[in-house]
Amino acid sequence: MAEQRRGTSGKRWTSVPRRTFLKAAAASAGAAALGGMPGILHAGLAPAYPKGTKLHLLQWLNFVPAGDKVFLAQAEEFAKQMGVEVTVERIGMGDIRTRTTAAIEAKSGPDIILIPNNLPHLYADGLADVSDICEALGKEQGGFYDLARANAFAGRRWIAVPQFVYSWAWNYREDWLKEAGWTKFPETWDEFREMGKKLKAMGRPIGQAFGHSENDPNNYVYALVWGFGGYEVEKDGKTVVLDKKGTLEAIKYNTALWKEALDESGLSWDDASNNRAFLAGSMSVTGNSPSIYFVARDKFPDVFKVINHAPMPKGPAGQFYQLPTLSSAVMKYSKNQKLAKEFIRWYMAKPQYEKWFEVMGTFAIPPTKVWYDHPVWTRDPKLTVFRDVIKDARQIGYAGPPGRKASEALAKYIVVDMFVKAIQGDKPEVALKWATDELKKIYGT
Amino acid sequence: MNRPTDPVTSTALASPAVTRAALFGLTRLRRSTRTERREWLLAFVLLLPALTMLALFVAYPFARGIRLGMLDSVVGREGQFIGIQNYIKLWYDSIFQRTAQNTFIYTACATFLKLSLGMLVALMLNNLIGFKRLLRASMLLPWIVPTVLSTLAWKWMFDPTFSIVNWILYHLGFIQVRVDWLGGPVAAITSVILVNVWRGMPFFAITLLAGLQTINPDIHEAAAIDGANAWQRFWRVTWPLLMPVTMVVVLFSVIQTFADFQLVYILTGGGPANSTHLFATYAYQIGIATGKLGEGAAASLAMFPVLFLVVLFQLWYIRRGEGGKGGA
The missing domain is CATH 3.40.190.10 (Periplasmic binding protein-like II)
Structure with missing residues (x-):
């Protein structure tokens, strides 16, 4: 495992062979044992999901349309490799709360929802535990920034996987x-x-x-x-x-x-x-x-x-x-939690994430620290300032813990x-x- | 004119009217002849689909709402029974107090303006000779365009930087600095009322026009021969004869305006500093934005006593009309 991880961090940005990375991710997340996608690719086995399995992801309509284009292409690729159907639904940022509330109350709806800001805490009871993904991701990518963690970590467990923080x-x-x-x-x-x-x-x-x-x-x-x-x-x-x-x-x-x-x-x-x-x-x-x-x-x-x-x-x-953040949450009511987690692991993994991050061009600050030296930040010196703002970011409801009450004050x-x-x-x-x-x-x- | 013509309010309207008819039917059933009994049975059977729909889509959610208002439910977590604590909390909530005040001002001003302007337009249309159809059709436009769409257009017209209203007023020499239509507390609620009036006025005009056309011209002629001028003819003849229609339209409109949501949600989101929040938008903010479903349900049910009184009054008035003078 140690050797594989060295393999990914030695050449950080340019040419991570996906297979090498996936092996590493599989090892660190223990996903191979669970029979997840990295494991499948590693072992060369057939996908473990019955044909016709559907995965539904709900997210915001990206302010940087090119970002959505990359994300949609990646979702398609994931779907093809896993032999499943992935639907990515995009709505206005302000409507995500309504949909999430309705979905949790009705116990049906999207399997993954990209939830803004500290709202994962508001929905904590309806969200599945994603600690395994976050812990592996943190280890793999140099740890999370405090703000990203504050919005998605609820005391004992991770309730969402931070996707990015808006720069400002x-x-x-x-x-x-x-x-x-x-x-x-x-x-x-x-x-x-x-x-x-x-x-x-x-x-x-x-x-x-x-x-x-x-x-x-x-x-x-x-x-x-x-x-x-x-x-x-x-x-x-x-x-x-x-x-x-x-x-x-x-x-x-x-x-x-x-x-x-x-x-x-x-x-x-x-x-x-x-x-x-x-x-x-x-x-x-x-x-x-x-x-x-x-x-x-x-x-x-x-x-x-x-x-x-x-x-x-x-x-x-x-x-x-x-700074606003967005985090991917797997819904507790979802019958496809395993596949949903697999998908999040896939798009948060370096090879995929890097493509998306590059297109987002300093709009999105990655939640983990490993991206700090990425050339995206320095390509245009007028944009470099956006990189550091996260270091001095505080969560809503500071100095108290993030949670329902902080969300209410914000709302x-x-x-x-x-x-x-x-x-x-x-x-x-x-x-x-x-x-x-x-x-x-x-x-x- | 007892039948609702407004699709937007039809659910709210159908509910009391149909229930009343059904109850009325049942009472009559007991003491009627066999033929009559058969007729009423048929009526009841015919009403059954509507009643089922109402039970499913109005009564059930309403009962759920009342129950939810007495729980401390938050999203994803079943709540405990807490009695009327949600209501007590709201009573002392400064934003809720502001919301209540806003809602009454909004409803009163908007309804008054819609009635005055609607009456004016109806009278003009009634006396019009040419282009009748064209004018009537075009007048209905604001009312048939989906509210969300037309409100978005208004939002653009009120835009602080690009407002076309400001541009026109400026070029006509009426203003020197741009008006911030949705900025100040008074300006914001005024603008929201303005949009509501623009949207709701055609409903008044077209209904009142229908009422005007049922007034026998002979009465007007007689009044004119007796020496009444136009103003007197309006106050002494038209207004009293039009009263049943006016009452019904006003009450429908009050129900609709009091429970308004879309306009405010799109134009201001309740801001600035809660100066445009209405019951529905604030209930949404509590229930959805902060996930406090119990409290949100309580906030929206706070509308209920007022609307209930309006409906009672409406039923009483219609019934009085049926029994006595007859409707429009």
Whole structure:
């Protein structure tokens, strides 16, 4: 086993013979003994699944369509090799919750669901144990990042296999920043505000969403609270401590920033609004994944030339990120759990995963550390910044454990709405008290 | 005009009406002659499929909903009985309080506007001479386009950056800075109401128009000969005669608007800061987004007392009409 693993890690990226890798995976996962696909290939046996076996996977409609193309091709290949039928169903990210809830309650539906963020904890009782896959994957690929683990590991068992973490950075227009006197993107929140003032005075403000949408508003507000030293609960997962000086400072800062530097239509933005507005040239800075950059590359060459990316400014307490994740969960009700696990093992294994990761081009941060030195990150220096954000990422409900309560606070947009209330004219103290009270109701204190 | 013409509300409407008819039938069955009895039996048999459908698709889910509202169920886990604790929790929930307030404002404003504008359009159409068919058909468009589609179009029209409404207002010189239609708390609920009115008004107009056409022109002529002007003729003749139709339409609409979901879900998701959440969207957020099925069921059942009163009133009114003056 040791020899085989050396075989895969010696030449990490370019030419891992699939068979070698599969042998390694089989050995480490103990899959050969279970008669799984790697074992089958290794032993040259016929597939162990009856003809006509169907596997159904439900996932999001990828923001990077090329990523879906690769994934679908891989699913087809898997199906062919195993002699089974694999259906990949793709729906909007926001609808995954509804489908998952319905499926678990009805005890029927897809065998695998790609579940966003910390929601696997919400559905923990309906998800099969995938510890064997994750432990093998962790060993094989240099261990999981904390955030990926937090969202998919429930105390004693893995309830999902992290697939990737969304990358995030400030997207900015180099040309307009230069006009405002900034040759470098600000490194602290104070500088950020100064820059924003000038940009807004020029009619090109900073854009930030504050509506009830899945990603953008949370990415920003949590990072801001953490950067100023606030957080929701203590480690015990019970004591709500949002009502701290740090949070109050963050609210005050943001309310001032709103008037001085932000685009004042952000209250009604969804996750796509800033992409469109940035590409249309109505603002100069916005936080996002590299999707704006990719669209600019294909359709807005003039904008593409002048976009760059920068990390989160530092606050008094440091620099943090809230990043969405996606994890593959095998449903407990599924009658094809063994095959489902086999499929996840297959697409998470290096040869397959690498192809997908390359196409996703820095949009997706792999959950394991082995990909850190992959050339994808350095091919375009403007995208390298997206690689490191995961190191400073915290889970929702920090410093408490991820779980149902943290999910509820996120789903109710408590932290987002705290900022919105202050923007709409509530005193920062009043907004903070409201949010703290709401959190206390959720955490039951 | 007792029969529902609105497919959207037909389930809600059919339910009380059919049940009532069935019960009425059973009572009559006891004290009737043999022929009559046979007729009622036939009626009952004919009603049976509808009753079965209602039992399966309305009564059963409803009973399940009530039960779920008293459990602490979360997704994937069978809950324990906790009585009315879910309701108590909601009562003290600031977002729920806001939601209740929003729902009443939304329903009241939207219904009032739909009635006023619908009446206006109906009167105009009734007095129209040419292009009758074309105008009536085109007026119904907002109502027959799937709500999700038309609401998405509205979302684009309200887009903070690319709003065509803003573009037009700006170029006509009405505004200097762009209006954030879904941004402020007042602006957001106003915009949502606006879309609801746009969508629901044709239903009012077409139904009221049908009512208007049943009013005998002789009465109008008589009133005119007696020296009543147009305004007096409307208030003293048209409005009272149209009252039964108006009541029915308003009540249908209240039920529909009160339980609205799609518009808000698509336009704002309940934001900003919960200023547009309605019972249905908040119930969805609790039940689906946070997986607290029991609490979500309780939140959606909170609508029930209000809707129940509306239905009672509607039944009472229709029955009164049947027994006395007759409907429209």
